[in-house]
Amino acid sequence: MGEFDLIERYFKRPATRSPLGVGDDCALLAPAPGMQLAVSTDMLVEGRHFLSTVDPARLGHKALAVNLSDLAACGAKPLAFTLALSLPAVDTAWLEAFSRGLFALADAHGCELVGGDTTRGPLNVCITVFGEVPAGAALLRSGARPGDELWASGTLGDARLALEVFRGTLALPPEAFEQARRRMELPEPRVALGQALRGIASAAIDLSDGLVGDLGHILAASGVGATVDADAACAVTGVPASAALDPALRRTCALAGGDDYELLFSAPPAAAAAVREAGRQSATPVARIGRIEAAAGLRIVDAQGVPVVQPFAAFDHFQVRT
Incomplete structure (x- = not known):
């Protein structure tokens, strides 16, 4: 042929x-x-x-x-x-x-x-x-402002769980592995949510290289910093078996896993109800996972506000991934 x-x-x-x-x-x-x-x-x-x-x-x-x-x-x-x-x-x-x-x-x-x-x-x-x-209504990376809340759609870290199984570093029950593998191989683009967030979200990016790395693009473009609640991010991991994982691995999957293809976006606190309605209209779960701040840099804390001392590396095609 x-x-x-x-x-x-x-x-x-x-x-x-x-x-x-x-x-x-x-x-x-x-x-x-x-x-x-x-x-x-x-x-x-x-x-x-x-x-x-x-x-x-x-x-x-x-x-x-x-x-x-x-x-x-x-x-x-x-x-x-x-x-x-x-x-x-x-x-x-x-x-x-x-x-x-x-x-x-x-x-x-x-x-x-x-x-x-x-x-x-x-x-x-x-x-x-x-x-x-x-014209003029596109969501950009450069619109986040201090005081905005950080939101994520769908679930985080499932694709990384599947990758770890393929690497041989993790074992999951068959049903949990198949669920994680589907998220890795059949990501669902959040097209309806993105359109519903026009005029509501102040900035947005899709999560392809991991939450920490992709959030860094918003922070750089907007000239702001942020605090992320690692426990809130881990709470929206979709594979139930992940709850039994080592906490450090769960955080790595949720915050630096990559291949999620969810939306990470910021919005003013007054828009919280509108964000949830956009999620409802698009049949997409949304969760608040942090806030935008004036102080430069990214701070990762647990549910009690205690800093998480753990490195999180974004995916880079020209670096060795761990």
């Missing part, structure tokens, strides 16, 4: 948002009047972002989910995406499953494939996603 046969069979679909579909050198997109385009790119590399044994349908889901999560953090509505796919060989069963998982999530969010590229090489998936947001 040649490159263009592969595209025709597995990735060519009707597209309404680009009049050219996937059959020309460029896709043509135009935001609606009064809207801005939101654009983000993410790359997934075998052995770095996913295991060679992953179900290809789950990989297709995750490849798009991590990009939709960026749109969610901006408060944007998904429109379309492009796909660049490097394959070591043409495996029809793999391609069928991968495209099925990819398009199931795309259809769920009304996000159309409008172009891309394929080539032979190490397995590598790169997606660029396009969304739209009302």
Whole structure:
């Protein structure tokens, strides 16, 4: 099967948002009047972002989910995406499953494939996603202000639990492991919550490299500091068996685990009811885990306010992860 046969069979679909579909050198997109385009790119590399044994349908889901999560953090509505796919060989069963998982999530969010590229090489998936947001209404990293409360959506640390099982450093009961593995391989982008938080949240980011590291981006962009309640963050870990883990490991998973693809955001205290209503409307749990402060730096405390003396390192592609 040649490159263009592969595209025709597995990735060519009707597209309404680009009049050219996937059959020309460029896709043509135009935001609606009064809207801005939101654009983000993410790359997934075998052995770095996913295991060679992953179900290809789950990989297709995750490849798009991590990009939709960026749109969610901006408060944007998904429109379309492009796909660049490097394959070591043409495996029809793999391609069928991968495209099925990819398009199931795309259809769920009304996000159309409008172009891309394929080539032979190490397995590598790169997606660029396009969304739209009302002009001036996008959620940014730079809006956090002293006195704001810090919130997180969904659950934290589950993907790191699964990773530790794969590494052989942790054992979980089968049901708990499967729950953690689903969170690792099938993250749910919080697109509806992101849109519901427009005009409510003062700053936002999606959690891809761990809460501590990603929060650092908000603090740097906003010129503020923060205090995070480690016990509050651990309390929203979704895998029940995690409660029996060593406290230091639980904190590592929740605060520096990575691969959560939840939203971390700030909002004024007066907006707490509106934040909870946004969570209710989007069917997404939200939890208050800290506060923004004028003093620079990040302080991590327990439920009693006692400082937590434990290093938390964010994920870095060019550093060795522990």
